[in-house]
Amino acid sequence: MELPNQAPAATLVFRTLLAHGPLTRAEIGRRTGLSSGAVTKAATPLLDDGWIAELGRPAGDRMTGRPATLIAVRAERAGFLGVKVTADELIGVRTDLTATSLAARRAELDSRDVGSVVRAIGAMVEKLVSASGTHEPEVHGLGVTISGDVDRQTGAVHHSPFLNWQGVPLAQLVEEATGLPTVIENDVRALTVAEQWFGAGAEVRSFALVTIGAGIGCGLSIDGHLVAGAHGVSGEIGHLPIGGGDRVCTCGNVGCVEAIASTQAIVEQVRQATGDPRLSIGQAVRLAHNGDPAANEVFARAGHVLGLAIASVANLVGPERIIISGEGVGSYDLFAEQIRQTFAAQAFGAAAECELIVRPLPFEEWARGGAAVAARELVTPERRSRGPKSLPAKSRN
Amino acid sequence: MELPNQAPAATLVFRTLLAHGPLTRAEIGRRTGLSSGAVTKAATPLLDDGWIAELGRPAGDRMTGRPATLIAVRAERAGFLGVKVTADELIGVRTDLTATSLAARRAELDSRDVGSVVRAIGAMVEKLVSASGTHEPEVHGLGVTISGDVDRQTGAVHHSPFLNWQGVPLAQLVEEATGLPTVIENDVRALTVAEQWFGAGAEVRSFALVTIGAGIGCGLSIDGHLVAGAHGVSGEIGHLPIGGGDRVCTCGNVGCVEAIASTQAIVEQVRQATGDPRLSIGQAVRLAHNGDPAANEVFARAGHVLGLAIASVANLVGPERIIISGEGVGSYDLFAEQIRQTFAAQAFGAAAECELIVRPLPFEEWARGGAAVAARELVTPERRSRGPKSLPAKSRN
Known part of the structure; x- marks a missing residue:
């Protein structure tokens, strides 16, 4: 799944709305440094494809000149899963696009063996997906978070002392087991992303x-x-x-x-x-x-x-x-x-x-970090290359 | 002094050229994420006003299609001064736009008293400016660097243990003494800017x-x-x-x-x-x-x-x-x-x-850090407001 318009300006607008909530076009321009024309050009395909929507006029708008419409991310446009792996259990959540939790589950781990953990993640994903209501957003991606030296770009866990893992290509193994686009991240960094976009860091x-x-x-x-x-x-x-x-x-x-x-x-x-x-x-x-x-x-x-x-x-x-x-x-x-x-x-x-x-954050909040990291792939899809680090992608506009 | 076009795209293009040296338009686009049209639009007023120039075709260019012209910052377009203040001496340099040193001087400090140091900076500035040759770039700004807790945005030295200063509005005092737009910065951060743009950090x-x-x-x-x-x-x-x-x-x-x-x-x-x-x-x-x-x-x-x-x-x-x-x-x-x-x-x-x-860097290199910080004001002129921290400036394009 990709945004319809991956030009830097569209990504910037979408990212700004994700991080800061509903904003007027003028406010988007102020925060991104884009001209009003560039904001409108970037927003149009996102509006057409349902990623963002115009809300009613903000309270207190005095109706002078052109009304200032608020624009917001449509949280229901896409669903994500987040799973945190600890030494003895999995904690999983299903969320909407803004990493708001729609369902949560825990499952004990029988073994820290890579195969067992991957199968347990697969079972957790199946339960979280099958529990979706008909009006709930389709799941588009999965973020798995784990303590240790985790390389998001290559999808490999270099070293996780708690699980005693070394050089595990976890993203690939989980993608094969679940069929979902999967990103992995260090658990603390993933929680930091959730706090940055939707928590005490916003x-x-x-x-x-x-x-x-x-x-x-x-x-x-x-x-x-x-x-x-x-x-x-x-x-x-x-x-x-x-x-x-x-x-x-x-x-x-x-x-x-x-x-x-x-x-x-x-x-x-x-x-x-x-x-x-x-x-x-x-x-x-x-x-x-x-x-x-x-x-x-x-x-x-x-x-x-x-x-x-x-x-x-x-x-x-x-x-x-x-x-x-x-x-x-x-x-x-x-x-x-x-x-x-x-x-x-x-x-x-x-x-x-x-x-x-x-700020007490239970493990379900940490699992939300996985969903936030998966949602972030919409706007910083570097991981997909799984190659050496690259400079920002070429513009398509 | 300001760039003719302070739109974010122009600033980005100029900044990229400052940091990375001569680049083709395509390479500028790749590094900034701007479209080729946006690069051209941003570059035109900078070219017209002499801030950047087209060089000859790069070596090895095979002349297929449109020739790929290299664009570079015109180092001679503007001069800057940098002064590092230590506990017992001043080290000053005059540089071009790329912080390349054109002249250097040292002067002992008789006293660490604020008034004496400001007068000594004034005298140093006069000597560095009067030593300019007729073909050398006009001096557009001054960066003064100093060890301690230095606030670039407000221009105040909150605390400098070596000088035993507290709450000194140094940028303003030096501006009054020299008539030059002045920015102050912590000396290590200023050296970091010089290394980032023109040194081992580039x-x-x-x-x-x-x-x-x-x-x-x-x-x-x-x-x-x-x-x-x-x-x-x-x-x-x-x-x-x-x-x-x-x-x-x-x-x-x-x-x-x-x-x-x-x-x-x-x-x-x-x-x-x-x-x-x-x-x-x-x-x-x-x-x-x-x-x-x-x-x-x-x-x-x-x-x-x-x-x-x-x-x-x-x-x-x-x-x-x-x-x-x-x-x-x-x-x-x-x-x-x-x-x-x-x-x-x-x-x-x-x-x-x-x-x-x-990397051994003599104090003249540290003084270059002051010039680099002054040159950086061209592309991140936040300091001028000397008010509370603000979000990025509004776009003018």
């Missing part, structure tokens, strides 16, 4: 999304561009060497943020402090909530290291806002004070003005 | 410029965009908290990169190790070159911390290339081995593929 020019939990990751969006990393790696704040101490990280280095502040690292440290080798994360959180000094100290140290990591992002990249999310946010009260204190102390000069917001 | 999609010396800084260019920081701060790798130990940084925190690896920090540590309280950096370098174990250890530790900082940039932002420069590069042989070892160990996965290159 109204700012730049933001970072820091996720805390089993892994500690970061998505970066600067001037509306997702920072992908020239070599496929970016946002790896879990491996900033700011933790101190002698704990060895899963990557083999000492002092990584994840070695101190990941869920597993917290559990191990509380086990060590309490002498209970079978303690779970739930029990560690309860101990800390009940005021156990050893458990509190582990959470405070994790909070300190997270504060350093967040300040590092602010000092290095300078985003307008940092969104803190991930399953670790469930016990954010145990980190919060220490994160804010350390951030304030370590942020350099005006970097301290960066706004920190905490 | 042929890559993203790069970081890491400068080591009195301060330790970093400029970031991602997909052709300079990362400025939403709150005016970015690239502060000198204040990443990865140094360990108990040395207190000039910013008041412990463990910053600058507390271990800045020139001053190295001198202090070698003084401490040798018991000689008056040792200079030159003497410290000589000691290390002569194999003094204590001095070597200080440089090795600095190299290790620099390697961690460079790996942090690679892990977080994922640039294609990292350029290492700054006056500290003069004794790079003392750091090199440790930087490469630590970088290789700490870079996460494919981030290790990031290319590291060392």
